[in-house]
Amino acid sequence: MTKMDLLDAVVVGASVVGSNAAYHLAKNGLDALVVEEHSMPGKFGKCSGLVSKKGLDEIGADYSSAKVNEVRGATFFCKNQEFTVRSPAVKAIVLNRQVYDSECARRALDAGAKFAYSNPATGFSQGAIVKMRVGESVLSTKALIGADGASSSVANSLGFAQMQKNNVVLAYEAEFIHSTPIDSRMVQLFFDPSFAGFFGWSIPSGDSAVRIGFGTTDYSAIEAGKKKLFSIPLVVAQLENAAKCREFSHLIPLACRKQTQKQNVLLCGDAAGQVKATTWGGIVFGSLCAKIAAREIDLFVREGKLIEYEAAWRNKFGKTLFAHNVLRGFYNHVDENILSALMKASRAFGAQKLFSSFGDMDFIFSA
Numbered sequence: 001m002t003k004m005d006l007l008d009a010v011v012v013g014a015s016v017v018g019s020n021a022a023y024h025l026a027k028n029g030l031d032a033l034v035v036e037e038h039s040m041p042g043k044f045g046k047c048s049g050l051v052s053k054k055g056l057d058e059i060g061a062d063y064s065s066a067k068v069n070e071v072r073g074a075t076f077f078c079k080n081q082e083f084t085v086r087s088p089a090v091k092a093i094v095l096n097r098q099v100y101d102s103e104c105a106r107r108a109l110d111a112g113a114k115f116a117y118s119n120p121a122t123g124f125s126q127g128a129i130v131k132m133r134v135g136e137s138v139l140s141t142k143a144l145i146g147a148d149g150a151s152s153s154v155a156n157s158l159g160f161a162q163m164q165k166n167n168v169v170l171a172y173e174a175e176f177i178h179s180t181p182i183d184s185r186m187v188q189l190f191f192d193p194s195f196a197g198f199f200g201w202s203i204p205s206g207d208s209a210v211r212i213g214f215g216t217t218d219y220s221a222i223e224a225g226k227k228k229l230f231s232i233p234l235v236v237a238q239l240e241n242a243a244k245c246r247e248f249s250h251l252i253p254l255a256c257r258k259q260t261q262k263q264n265v266l267l268c269g270d271a272a273g274q275v276k277a278t279t280w281g282g283i284v285f286g287s288l289c290a291k292i293a294a295r296e297i298d299l300f301v302r303e304g305k306l307i308e309y310e311a312a313w314r315n316k317f318g319k320t321l322f323a324h325n326v327l328r329g330f331y332n333h334v335d336e337n338i339l340s341a342l343m344k345a346s347r348a349f350g351a352q353k354l355f356s357s358f359g360d361m362d363f364i365f366s367a
Contacts, residue, residue: 006129006140006141006142007031007032007033007139007140007141007142008025008030008031008032008141008142008143008297008301009025009030009031009032009033009141009142009143009144009145009294009297009301010032010033010034010035010121010130010132010139010141010143010144010145011025011032011033011034011035011144011145011147012034012035012036012121012144012145012146012147012148012152012153012154013034013036013146013147013148013149013269013271014034014035014036014038014040014041014042014101014105014115014117015041015042015043015101015147015149015269016042016100016101016104016269016283016286016287017147017268017269017270017282017283017286017287017289017290018034018036018145018147018148018268018269018290019034019041019101019104019105019107019108019113020059020061020104020108020287020290020291021145021147021268021290021291021293021294022034022108022111022113022115023061023104023107023108023111023113023294024290024291024294024295025113025294025297025298026108026111026112026113027111027112027294028294028295028298029112030294030297030298030301032108032112032113032114033113033114033115033116033139033141034105034108034113034114034115034116035116035119035120035121035134035139036115036116036117036118036119037118037119037120037121038117038118039117039118040102040117041101041102041104041105041115041117042097042098042101042102042105043097043098043101043250044098045096045097045098045246045248046097046248046250047095047097047250048171048173048201048203048211048213049068049094049095049096049097049100049203049205049211050071050092050093050094050095050187050203050279050281051092051093051095051281051283051284052091052092052093052281052284053070053090053091053092053093055283055284056093056283056284058284058288059283059284059287059288061100061103061104061107062103062107063093063095063100063103065099065103066095066096066097066099066100066103067093067094067095067096068094068095068096068205068206068209069093069094069184069185069204069205069206070090070092070093070094070185071090071091071092071093071094071185071186071187071203071204072086072087072088072089072090072091072185072186073085073086073087073091073185073186073187074186074187074188074189075186075187075188075189076189076191077188077189077190077191077234078190078191078192084186086186092187094203094204094205094206094211116134116135119134119135120134120153121133121134121139121153121154122134122153122157123138123157124144124153124154124157124158126144126158126262126263126264126265128264129141129142130142130143130144130264130265132144142264142297142300142301143264143265143266143297143300143301143307144264144265144266145266145267145268145290145293145297146265146266146267146268146271147267147268147269147271147286147290148271149269149270149271150163150168150251150252150253150270150271150273151251152267152270152271154265154267154271155257155267155271158262158265159262160257160259160260160262160267161257161258161259163253163255163257163273164255165217166217167217167253167254167255167273168217168251168252168253168254169198169215169216169217169251169252169253169254169280170215170216170217170219170222170249170250170251170252171213171214171215171249171250171251171252171280172213172214172215172222172225172226172247172248172249173211173212173213173247173248174211174212174213174244174246174247175205175209175210175211175212175244175245175246175247176209176210176211176212176238176239176242176243176244176245177208177209177242177243177245178208178209178241178242178243179208179209179210179238179239179241179242180208180237180238180240180241180242181202181204181207181208181209181210181238182202182204182234182237182238183204184204184206184207185204186204187201187202187203187204188201188202188234189201190202190214190229190232190234190235192228195214195215195216195221195225195228195229198214198215198216198217199214199215200212200213200214200225200228200229200232200235201213201214202234202235202238209245210238210239210242212229212230212235212238212239213229214226214229215252215280217254222249252270252275252280252282253270253273253275253282254273254275254277254280254325254328255273255277255325256272256273256274256318256321257271257272257273259310260272260273260274260309260310260313261307261309261310263307264300264307266293266296266297266307266309268286268289268290268293269282269286269287269289269290270282270286272286272289274286274289274313274317274321275321276321276324277321277324277325277327277328278324278327278328285317285320285321288316288317289313289317292309292312292313292316293309293313295312296308296309296312
């Protein structure tokens, strides 16, 4: 890197959230730099890539080249019961996450943001001006955004409270080609005690590809969970002639940090815990909060207004994310026999039609 003057904003992390923060900063005319420890943007495919169409449309980045499938609903399985929610409209998009990450970075670059790859940021110090070491340079910036994941170096270095381990899920997933999805427009969700309070899934990523995974907060249960997952008859049937093309494990936060702003240092996305506790999706809320962060920094740089990011994003999305946490807590404490009975009762009372008409993957609660 070359020596740079005082920057308006630096973003640490060039995944979707960091790139979207940089896009809005640059679009507002600010000098924005994204620093990334890897040689390219993104999570290198470590994501299931199932995102609500409504949420993607609101983010605004072009996802057409990253789209590998469209989903219209889901079937929930528990013991001998199942519950299906299906819509005539497309509800979710299955993405090639690496392609989408790259598209978000390209959009930010086109807006005027700068990117420094293969440059981990270290040695943070906070004051009226935030300083950090990036490669051989010491950068100075008026504001800093940490969009560097659940184990955020920005948060750890600058004294933000740690996330509790029981609020961080370990997700495992494998993708298979030459598979036989049950229905290429439907996701399957498997609720079983073997997944230690969470669930397994089958996400069709095309007519002959499927992503199979599960999550748990009991990291020692990962092998038992895999054994159970790949013994489910519906999964076995899909993988009879399939070949594995990738697999990964990844940590995902389930709860927001108690603090996501310290004066001119802001956290966004997984670093802030802005993730749905029900499905562990962070692309939509992380990106929308990144837009709020960019707006607050713009007002700070141009007008000297105090940054009020913490209050702004919580007022906008706090109740919705809390609702996801309530549902997550409910499921954690419900016996599978009760859950199975609830599925049966819901089907009997026609709840499937109601959820199909009004269900929203993201905004299950509106302020």
